[in-house]
Amino acid sequence: MRLRIGEVLGLQRRDLENLDDPERALLHVRRQWNVKANAFTPPKADSVRSIALPAALLPALRQHLDMYAPIHRTAPVLAGSRGVRVSQSALDRAWRSAREDAGRPGFHFHNLRHTGLSKYAEQGATLAELLHRGGHTDVSVALRYQHATAERDRALTQRLSSDIEV
Structure with missing residues (x-):
């Protein structure tokens, strides 16, 4: 959670x-x-x-x-x-x-927190949403959960491509 x-x-x-x-x-x-x-x-x-x-x-x-x-x-x-x-x-x-x-x-208990917030970020959570859900005040801490993945990069690139098609 x-x-x-x-x-x-x-x-x-x-x-x-x-x-x-x-x-x-x-x-x-x-x-x-x-x-x-x-x-x-x-x-x-x-x-x-x-x-x-x-x-x-x-x-x-x-x-x-x-x-x-x-x-x-x-x-x-x-x-x-x-x-x-x-x-x-x-x-x-x-x-x-x-x-x-x-x-x-x-696997440490805190790994559950990291996994949960990383999965939340993968769903498209904004930085502000990550800060709130994790109870963070420091942006650099929340940024740890916004891991760039090849799969997510590809999905976002495909969405971008559909928006700029000529």
């Missing part, structure tokens, strides 16, 4: 809206779990934002909430067996295990 690990750990049920309506489904990034402060703090660089959720993720997200998250509005989206927020170290252990099982031992 293109979130930082602290933002994922800060998610609460109330941060997910309209999960039954793909046209209106939203995720609100309002806080992060700050390990150093041992508390919830505003997201990095004050990047409070609301982003649309892809329809393809909604069934799995609803299933996750039904199975694992307590039902009250401020319940953590990632909750342990007692309904409390999962710690970053517990998430790290689960992530290491999952990536080993998948045969991707070098």
Whole structure:
């Protein structure tokens, strides 16, 4: 979903809206779990934002909430067996295990963010849209996700050619 690990750990049920309506489904990034402060703090660089959720993720997200998250509005989206927020170290252990099982031992949690924002850019997102979705304030950071690919270059060139045909 293109979130930082602290933002994922800060998610609460109330941060997910309209999960039954793909046209209106939203995720609100309002806080992060700050390990150093041992508390919830505003997201990095004050990047409070609301982003649309892809329809393809909604069934799995609803299933996750039904199975694992307590039902009250401020319940953590990632909750342990007692309904409390999962710690970053517990998430790290689960992530290491999952990536080993998948045969991707070098795939870091932050790689999900990079992949998601790169795919978003490949769909034609503008720089401003990338800045918003990723919660960035520095243009040079957002530019990392606008990788030029041969396939995308060819598609854009074909569109350009159709506009200038004589």
